[in-house]
Amino acid sequence: MILDPKIPSGPLAEKWNKHKFDMKLVNPANKRKYKAIVVGSGLAGGAAAASLAELGYQVSCFCYQDSPRRAHSIAAQGGINASKNYQNDGDSVYRLFYDTIKGGDFRSREANTYRLAEVSANIIDQCVAQGVPFARDYGGLLDNRSFGGAQVSRTFYARGQTGQQLLLGAYSALSRQIGLGNVIMHTRMEMLDLVVVDGRARGIVVRNMVTGEVSSHAADAVILATGGYGNVFYLSTNATGCNVTATYRAHKKGAFFANPCYTQIHPTCIPVAGDYQSKLTLMSESLRNDGRIWVPKKQGDERPADQIPEDERDYYLERKYPSFGNLAPRDISSRSAKEACDDGRGVGETKVGVYLDFKDAIKRLGKDTIAERYGNLFDMYNRITGEDPYTVPMRIYPASHYTMGGLWVDYNLESTVPGLFVLGEANFSDHGANRLGASALMQGLADGYFVIPYTLGNFYARSGVSDVTTEHPEFKKVEADVAERTNKFLSIGGKRTPDSFHKELGKVMWENCGMGRNEAGLKKAIELIPKIREEFWSNLKVLGKGEELNQSLESAGRVADFLEFAEMMCHDALDRDESCGAHFREEHQSDEGEAVRNDKDYLYVAAWEYAGVGKKPNLHKEPLVFENVELATRSYK
């Protein structure tokens, strides 16, 4: 199969406009005839469901939480990028595009990334019109801050709760459409499978998480906006419910999975405290604007921070990357923290952490200014650790945070299964091997508000109404498969809980397919994962019934999918025998420990086709063509 990204011809800056003109339109009178299923109500799904309903399509939207407002987009703290150039500091669509391509270490598609930069400005307009209370300066205009990996101030924010406010904006638009009867919202419903008939996505099978009822839903197109798979590491900054189930099930039904090994480790999270830990909390990257990162110069230094004199501190990011300093991109900052700790210079009880110090910023700007900028983050830190960051430096350590990989999609955000579209973090499209801060919110909303409303119409106009209803035998078959799987979980009758398997898997992944990867480790993981999986299917313990609210059962289903998915992730990491962005193969580094890319052999998107449980998936390559930017060695010195 040839992977056709369907990139429009013509100059970069005109592609999207030209494409919008070339795409077919659905006659307004016919729009009511088309149904769309949107799985996910985060920024991508919420924005898509609302916008499609406004256009007149019939939309059903699904989420696993009790309200669409609780999707994990709510947790984003720092901000959202847009090339508004309100600060007059030299920003432009092209600069945002270039920064994103460079930040992604030249492993993303030019055309998609350019479109993202192009529509970014509309997003801010849209959100302001919805009443999103972005931060403003005293003249009443919008305020900006700068974020990791950028030298211009283009990040819009709403205190430390940007994701919350953007999501509540999308949720308000969605609520309006629900009230108008244009969207049917299904909460506490988990998608457990995709239904494909005659090579086209026809609908989904879901489980009602309150009653346990399994039901089918048919539509003319299915849109997955189900977020990332960071919980493959068990511990991550994701919500505990975040999962790979929707995308992995679609993968098993024919959708190729692209670049699963591109996972981002965020440099500023609160370190792990004990083995009961259930999740890790991010401390927004914006803190790096004013905080300085350091460790003691001496190994095994036991003195408290305030007793270590200036000249015995190593501000290692400032030292190694003088022009970006503490704002060096995430992968670089994360690895530097790991190096410092591996070198025996970590801080805190566990020695797996580095300092993020605000002493100088408080001296320079005053406590009030710092409190205004980061007050809620400081409070959160204090609540979790019991330490006051105004007087004692924070301790931070990297954690799994975002997944650049996802289902493969073309320029129209359509997967390899016709009629199946994938938006937001669930797709692979815009961030290459590493995502810049404040760009995920931008991408989710770009996909949902400004891309899918156009490209879905084109699909409908070309493919017509689907004639498959939920009475089709394939729906019945998938329902039966789902029911059988549920029964299996309940009947194994072993000794271990789903969580214990998830923890075990997470450890294997973090150690072997985490911040640093090498051939031996990856091969070991590929050996270990099937063993965990085997034990899972023979020694799992899930109490209760299928026909009731059963959280262990939900968790069993998610862990089962992670146990298969993880293996594919390791295969991808092993196959990509180069370092790029967040994918750091220890075999490929410079003398200074920087990632060394291999553009000759790996300038492609790795799209994996399902081949069976425990079998190595089939690799398909989409070559990456750079017509506008020159492949440079990423340098943040």
Added chain:
Amino acid sequence: MNITLFVWRQKNADDRGKMEKYLAKDISSHMSFLEMLDVVNEDLVQNDVEPIAFDHDCREGICGMCSLVVNGTPHGPERGTTICQLHMRHFKDGDNIYIEPWRARAFPVLRDLVVDRTAFDRIMAAGGFVSINTGGTPDANALPIPKTDADTAMDAAACIGCGACVAACKNASAMLFVAAKVSQFASLPQGQAERKERVTNMLAQMQLEGFGNCSNYYECEAACPKDISVKFIAKMNREYLRASCLKE
């Protein structure tokens, strides 16, 4: 430390439910409250007792999913803190802890500590928005908004929709939740066009859902994990009065 828990167990919406006693052993003071429950659940399963069902997702105080009444207080003893962010260092060895679900007519219990809060979504669908479609909006900086107004709007918009205010209120009123949304839009120019309809429709839906009225006990503010101020209730009342006066 070791702690004795008394937990509300209820099989489903029709079950009557009752308190059960469990032991939480070897709890570290660094654990979060929900991690303590995870440990207890792991233990229960090993003893063939179905684990305690409770809502949670982000575990960082922002999604609004967690919803436990701890020792009679929604979200527990720490002010301005969701239960997922409460850490066990606030308890001590030998403590008894009582854990119950939100109790309100409009929030029926689904199982154990899990309640149905979809009434909140229906209130939002009745008016918690600005009626604009995607696209065609003016440049974001075309409309300067005084910083103080934007800040007030943000103070109100910080609500996470958890429902603790309802659980804390003797009348199970949802006034603080509704007031937060109404005030956010009332503070901003974007919200002006639908000012009247918004407050009228959201309050009407609130009544329809079976939430009680506000009789100024202000328990809601004390329980709110986001410190949403009761001054927004006063603001909403003014909005409502204004809307009523403007009616024909």
